Amino acid sequence: MTDIPYKIYLEETEMPESWYNLRADMKNKPAPLLNPGTGKPMTAEELSGVFCADLVAQELDDTTPFIAIPEEIRNFYKMYRPSPLVRAYCLEEKLQTPAKIYYKFEGNNTSGSHKLNSAIAQAYYAKKQGLKGVTTETGAGQWGTALSMACAYLGLDCRVYMVKISYEQKPFRREVMRTYGATVTPSPSMTTEVGKKILAEHPGTTGSLGCAISEAVEDAVTHEGYRYVLGSVLNQVLLHQSVIGLETKAALDKYNIKPDIIIGCAGGGSNLGGLIAPFMGEKLRGEADYRIIAVEPTSCPSFTRGVFAYDFCDTGMICPLAKMYTIGSSYIPAPNHAGGLRFHGMSPVLSQLYHDGYMEAISVKQTDVFEAAEFFARSEGILPAPESSHAIKAAIDEALKCKETGEEKTIVFGLTGTGYFDMVAYEKFHDGDMTNYIPTDEELAAAIATLPKVAE
Amino acid sequence: MTDIPYKIYLEETEMPESWYNLRADMKNKPAPLLNPGTGKPMTAEELSGVFCADLVAQELDDTTPFIAIPEEIRNFYKMYRPSPLVRAYCLEEKLQTPAKIYYKFEGNNTSGSHKLNSAIAQAYYAKKQGLKGVTTETGAGQWGTALSMACAYLGLDCRVYMVKISYEQKPFRREVMRTYGATVTPSPSMTTEVGKKILAEHPGTTGSLGCAISEAVEDAVTHEGYRYVLGSVLNQVLLHQSVIGLETKAALDKYNIKPDIIIGCAGGGSNLGGLIAPFMGEKLRGEADYRIIAVEPTSCPSFTRGVFAYDFCDTGMICPLAKMYTIGSSYIPAPNHAGGLRFHGMSPVLSQLYHDGYMEAISVKQTDVFEAAEFFARSEGILPAPESSHAIKAAIDEALKCKETGEEKTIVFGLTGTGYFDMVAYEKFHDGDMTNYIPTDEELAAAIATLPKVAE
Numbered sequence: 001m002t003d004i005p006y007k008i009y010l011e012e013t014e015m016p017e018s019w020y021n022l023r024a025d026m027k028n029k030p031a032p033l034l035n036p037g038t039g040k041p042m043t044a045e046e047l048s049g050v051f052c053a054d055l056v057a058q059e060l061d062d063t064t065p066f067i068a069i070p071e072e073i074r075n076f077y078k079m080y081r082p083s084p085l086v087r088a089y090c091l092e093e094k095l096q097t098p099a100k101i102y103y104k105f106e107g108n109n110t111s112g113s114h115k116l117n118s119a120i121a122q123a124y125y126a127k128k129q130g131l132k133g134v135t136t137e138t139g140a141g142q143w144g145t146a147l148s149m150a151c152a153y154l155g156l157d158c159r160v161y162m163v164k165i166s167y168e169q170k171p172f173r174r175e176v177m178r179t180y181g182a183t184v185t186p187s188p189s190m191t192t193e194v195g196k197k198i199l200a201e202h203p204g205t206t207g208s209l210g211c212a213i214s215e216a217v218e219d220a221v222t223h224e225g226y227r228y229v230l231g232s233v234l235n236q237v238l239l240h241q242s243v244i245g246l247e248t249k250a251a252l253d254k255y256n257i258k259p260d261i262i263i264g265c266a267g268g269g270s271n272l273g274g275l276i277a278p279f280m281g282e283k284l285r286g287e288a289d290y291r292i293i294a295v296e297p298t299s300c301p302s303f304t305r306g307v308f309a310y311d312f313c314d315t316g317m318i319c320p321l322a323k324m325y326t327i328g329s330s331y332i333p334a335p336n337h338a339g340g341l342r343f344h345g346m347s348p349v350l351s352q353l354y355h356d357g358y359m360e361a362i363s364v365k366q367t368d369v370f371e372a373a374e375f376f377a378r379s380e381g382i383l384p385a386p387e388s389s390h391a392i393k394a395a396i397d398e399a400l401k402c403k404e405t406g407e408e409k410t411i412v413f414g415l416t417g418t419g420y421f422d423m424v425a426y427e428k429f430h431d432g433d434m435t436n437y438i439p440t441d442e443e444l445a446a447a448i449a450t451l452p453k454v455a456e
Numbered sequence: 457m458t459d460i461p462y463k464i465y466l467e468e469t470e471m472p473e474s475w476y477n478l479r480a481d482m483k484n485k486p487a488p489l490l491n492p493g494t495g496k497p498m499t500a501e502e503l504s505g506v507f508c509a510d511l512v513a514q515e516l517d518d519t520t521p522f523i524a525i526p527e528e529i530r531n532f533y534k535m536y537r538p539s540p541l542v543r544a545y546c547l548e549e550k551l552q553t554p555a556k557i558y559y560k561f562e563g564n565n566t567s568g569s570h571k572l573n574s575a576i577a578q579a580y581y582a583k584k585q586g587l588k589g590v591t592t593e594t595g596a597g598q599w600g601t602a603l604s605m606a607c608a609y610l611g612l613d614c615r616v617y618m619v620k621i622s623y624e625q626k627p628f629r630r631e632v633m634r635t636y637g638a639t640v641t642p643s644p645s646m647t648t649e650v651g652k653k654i655l656a657e658h659p660g661t662t663g664s665l666g667c668a669i670s671e672a673v674e675d676a677v678t679h680e681g682y683r684y685v686l687g688s689v690l691n692q693v694l695l696h697q698s699v700i701g702l703e704t705k706a707a708l709d710k711y712n713i714k715p716d717i718i719i720g721c722a723g724g725g726s727n728l729g730g731l732i733a734p735f736m737g738e739k740l741r742g743e744a745d746y747r748i749i750a751v752e753p754t755s756c757p758s759f760t761r762g763v764f765a766y767d768f769c770d771t772g773m774i775c776p777l778a779k780m781y782t783i784g785s786s787y788i789p790a791p792n793h794a795g796g797l798r799f800h801g802m803s804p805v806l807s808q809l810y811h812d813g814y815m816e817a818i819s820v821k822q823t824d825v826f827e828a829a830e831f832f833a834r835s836e837g838i839l840p841a842p843e844s845s846h847a848i849k850a851a852i853d854e855a856l857k858c859k860e861t862g863e864e865k866t867i868v869f870g871l872t873g874t875g876y877f878d879m880v881a882y883e884k885f886h887d888g889d890m891t892n893y894i895p896t897d898e899e900l901a902a903a904i905a906t907l908p909k910v911a912e
Contacts, residue, residue, distance in 0.1 A: 005468045006534040012461045078462040079546065079837045090535065108564055110839040152834040172879035178886050179833050377635050378608040381535045383566040420876040423628035430634050
């Protein structure tokens, strides 16, 4: 073994003082959000009815490379950051690979994932604007948990619309949010007009993320002093998540390590966009080259089988249109897909970069993901979230290729979170009850056919 | 704020290379374990039928002050250690106290607690002895999880007898253990003679820790190549857990911080004994003085309302007798006590020190514990385990006393783990369904009356 420690921790003084805005270095900027009514780019005024003013500015700013992280947010970050960059010595040993594997572990906080990095930022700007609270939706609950933690810290009201089936089947996530003082409402609910309407039409429905988004947005725009916040896809979220990549790069630089391959799982893109930001910046500026790989599930293959087009971000079709890789907002992953990353679209920033050839994308099967997750847990100790395990699977495959070729490549991947609240899926896997789902071409074509018509 | 960081991380090179054996500095040594049949001290030969040889030696060694940590164990420690010593700036701010509060956080690993420190040591020595595997019991599941992680790492078979009611009500803990390859059997089971006997007598029983211990011991002694391991109470466990205190002291020394008060929760004593070890050593040698406070639940008050006498460690009364503070092995905490720390006795080492006046003990009510837990979560972000929250409650109380007096005391407490698998208890607390239980004098007297007669 070399003198590289198992875990590289930066000093608090080495933590980033600014977020990095990848868009500033992109020649082809991501396309603007469109007003679904007019088909025209959303203005700051239009957006500020839904989002906080500072966040609207960040959403629209594609020229400023560095945006200072306010001191209050940096202090909050210090409660759980810097997160460790771990050298996976034990995994390498078990794989008998010459590759050097590192992972940036974002699960060392109660929300259990990287989501907290943007949650605290969004809550901070809401507080700064003098708002009373924020509303959001949550599916599995990672984002809702992160936001409730951030709001508890700042004394901000937090209203979470949780997809009803998750509310009932994941009571523990719900209780974590309540511990942090959030109001958690099963969606659809009788507290919003859209909820009432859906319940009248579908009395027995167990809800969907699209419906929860609609309720959260309605709640925000109809209550004085509230705004809506979102945990992925948006440009502002990728900006906040750049703290992951900046810390990763600083830790690698400290030991003169240059990665060959950078791997991240991709749902809406918040983790991947954050992890790769400074590396992609170097690549865009022609200063360095890296293989960058996005990993998505075969059951929700927006990069690998989607189209690059304007689409709704929500199934309720009330949010602005975003130009992105999408398999259609009407596409809903099969219920047997428990492995996370269920969003139909992809961050516009990452979509543009993928379209322009700056990164690769692959899809992996759910059972292979859980097999990799279990192998990783037994090697490295950490019980990974199903989402993160997509990156693990790809990293292991690359390390095994190195074993064949004898190449000593350096692989860095994002371990976005822990799987403590995903044991139902692990149980299915252990019991041999887990299956895979690969949509047919016809199925995807049908969903893609419902994309809105936009004249670009 | 001073220049003391939020989290003090030691370098890996600063991690302890030896465990500290507190017994070496005790004038009054803890009393020996007795053979329940003969009433005589257990010999190494007798113990080695149940425990690994190296662990028997550690169990009986009360003179060697430092015992080297084998390199393999130190490498495993590096996967999740050094653990951070956190300055609770946010908690101090919320309390508006002049006190300086630090906590040693042991929850940053998948087992979710400090238990892993001893699990890897015990598994290592079993492997070194060429054994095939180990057996153990688990109630809530922290210890079983830790042991299954350690065994997975070393390729050792791990058989966990899990109290049947926990097996059914805590399926997630069970699945974590299965992820690490452990065999988890609901106890009582039909796989052991003692299990069959109990099931014949009590067909509908949901099990007890005492019964699970009996099954695990029988499994170990009746199978070639297996030994039994235990996660608390024993001298060897406190020895391994001294890594907590040694790191804490090294981190404090690095910044010239001298604690006034050291607080730990106390069930069987593994965390408290480990945390205080080097500080108590200084106190025993007359080099320094500290207030050391053990915190236990009012529903299981072995220190504060028990007697110092020989008792069984298990309710099945098959294990050796230990001299300790106990409220009787027949005492079972009321079912409404969800807050952990349910063991009737206390580590013999800590019992002797308490008896000799080197430490204090207090008991706290369950609802106060959860109130403190929630307050802490909202201040510091971390969702604490109910067990750890006993120490939080006491630390907050001491900090509030400082607020009254204006004293700037330095308080250090052990945050032993996270509460992700305890959300049922949190839910009860949120819903106002949590009650307290304080045993009557008559109830305790009746349990204490069943103590075995031992001629000392």
